[in-house]
Amino acid sequence: MVAIKRAKRESMQGGVEFKAEVELLSRVHHKNLVGLVGFCFEQGEQILVYQYVPNGDLRDSLSGKSGIRLDWMRRLQVALGAARGLAYLxxxxxxxxxxxxIKSNNILLDKDLNAKVADFGLSKSIADSGMDHLSTQVKGTLGYLDPEYYMTQQLTDKSDVYSFGVVMLELITARRPIVQGKYIVRVVQMTMDKSKDLYNLDDILDPFIGLGTELKGVEMFVDLAMACVEELGDKRPRMGEVVKQIENIIQIAAFNAGTNPLPTLASYEEYERMDSTTDLYSRPFDYSGAFDG
Structure with missing residues (x-):
């Protein structure tokens, strides 16, 4: 079983992204990155063949579209998996x-709901030149875009950290980054009150996270997310540190619940009963939603 991503024949748009993705995925291997099985770049075709990831993307799970509901512990595990993939890169x-x-649409969930970072068409390598940044045209997705990168056109790994912080806020609220002109980062900043339980965020937390139960580690998770979305990149943690902090939060949440840090979740059983021929990811190269300024 594989997943196919095929460019529209009438459009050459995406050629640069196609080559970038092939070159990058041919030399990176990590359990939290979607693996490239093969590709075709001839006779007018641009086709990427990936390992099949059956449970759709994180955005579909958070919206309820996929039928999968993630509890608090599973959301922490998804965050950890995606963070590990990024830390590897x-x-x-x-x-x-x-x-x-980095966005919730580009984090896929396998049969065990483990996270795999996908879609490397916009990715950039920083050659070993002593520089920790790249001067490049601004690209990314509105709502996830690092404001410092947008203003300076200086791309660093902290730009991914910012985007990941937005994903963390999505994980606890299930809201899109921008809804009716309201930006999730600003909404959380304005609502937060650290003197209250759950930082006073009850009204914007996703009910399916387990509201009504004792949620340990939510405040720590919010603190980490807000550190990731600091406006200045120098103030944001590196992904390796993000991984360590999420691991710590998982241990605290698991100890409180008296459960294994890797609980079994049956919410993906419906997907396992799907017709095996269903192609969840066959689509033209779609870097839509990408901001190109």
Whole structure:
């Protein structure tokens, strides 16, 4: 079983993104990154063949579209998996790779609901030149775009950290980054009151997260998310530190619940009963939603 991503024959748009994705995925291998099985770039075709990831993307789970409901512990595990994939790109890949389009649509869930970072068409490598940034045209997705990168056109790994912080806020609220002109980062900032339980965020937390039960670690998770979305990149943590902090939050949440940090969740059983021929990811190269300024 594989997933196919095919460009529209009448459009050559996406050629640069296609080559970037092939080159990058051919040299990186990590359990939290979607694996490339093969590709075709001839006779007018641009086709990428990926490992099949059956449970759709994180956005569909948070919106309820997929039928999958994620509890607090599973959301923490999804955050950890995605963070580990990014930390690998930033700190272990040589040269460093910046994804540049981290968002909930680009985090896929496998049969066990483990997170896999996908869609590397906008990714950039920083060659070992002593520079920790790249001067490049601004690309990304509105709502997730690092404001410092937007203003300076200086791309760093902290730009991915900002985007990941927005995803963290999505994980606890299930809201899109921008809804009716309201930006989730600003909404959380204005609503937060650290003197109250759950930082006074009860009204904007996703009810399916387990409201009504004792949720341990939510405040720590919010603190980490807000550190990731600091306006200045120098104030944001690196992804390796984000991984360590999420691991710590998971241990606290698991200890409080008296459960294994890796609970079994049956919410994906419906997907396992789907017709195996269903192609969830066959679509033209779609970097739509990408901001190109």
């Amino acid at each position: 930033h700190e272990l890949a040589s040269p460093t790779i910046i994804h540049r389009d």
